[in-house]
Amino acid sequence: MIRSRITTLLFLCLACALLDARGQDAGKTLAERLGFPPDARLLIVHADDVGVTHSVNAATIKALDTGAVNSASIMVPCPWFPEIADYAKSHRASDLGLHLTLTSERVYYRWGPVASKDKVPSLVDENGYFHRDWTPSTKINPQEVEFELRAQIDRAYAMGVRPTHLDSHQYRLISSGKDLFEVFLRVAHAYKLPFFVTRDWFKEQPYLESTLTPADVVIDHTVTIAPAVPPEKWAEFYKTALKNLQPGVTEFVIHLAFADDEMRAATRERDTWGAAWRQRDFDFFTSKEFHQLLQEQNIKLVTWRELGNTAHP
DSSP states (O other): OHHHHHHHHHHHHHHHHHHHHHHHHHTSOHHHHTTSOTTOEEEEEEEEEETSOHHHHHHHHHHHHHTSSOEEEEOTTSTTHHHHHHHHHHOTTSOEEEEEOOOOOOSSSOOOOSSOGGGOGGGBOTTSSBOSSOOTTOOOOHHHHHHHHHHHHHHHHHTTOOOSOEEEGGGHHHHSOHHHHHHHHHHHHHTTOOBOOBGGGTTTOHHHHHHOOTTSOOBSEEEOOOTTSOGGGHHHHHHHHHHTOOSEEEEEEEEOOOOSHHHHHHTTTOSTTSHHHHHHHHHHHTSHHHHHHHHHTTOEEOOHHHHHTTSOO
């Protein structure tokens, strides 16, 4: 009887301590929860679209190995997913998430769902590929979206990938309304994975903030280059962004590849996010100049793996 009471008291004390720790932690900024002062400038350099081509894989792997690019996310439905899955299995420390994919935006280079097409008919066109774009006449079924997202995650796990986070190709799960964001949230919670959402988006999509839970990790800012930036101003854009980086956690969303024959063929219908674009991103973020800027500006790199460790269960 005495032992039972002592055990109960110890359990209650431990529970109170955990609740108190969580309460204290909840009042901290994300930077503080990572162990930095509140005014620290923290950066995730995140490469999107891994798995889409061999060229993207090769450039991303090289950039990850240099340490300059410290995070990336994988498109499971794409043809070169098996190659990057093999890399992920042998590089467990790499910060690799899943770039959940519901569109196939290129004209000549296409991919379709992981789930059986008859299970997700609203997600595919007349040829069985994901839609190139979603228009007002494209009626996307949220239940089918959830079925497909789970199929992508399950395939990744089955092939040895252990993702550190989730994000959304073309931000479809972020910008397409509350229904799809709720699907994204539900799936992320089911697999106990943090997901990319930033306070920068709250003003344009107010349903994001109202739908999130106190346990969710929300980064502070995001930066990505726009098609309006001319090639000769590419490095200047990133240098300016680094020098003006705000306190907190910022994610640079970048797109890497080599401008080789494969990548030029896959993206030849337009230049945006094409071969030359991705080569410019690779060149800047693997340059000595980028490393020097990080040091000069006292910017520290952090990963989604570290962010995941700050999440409350």
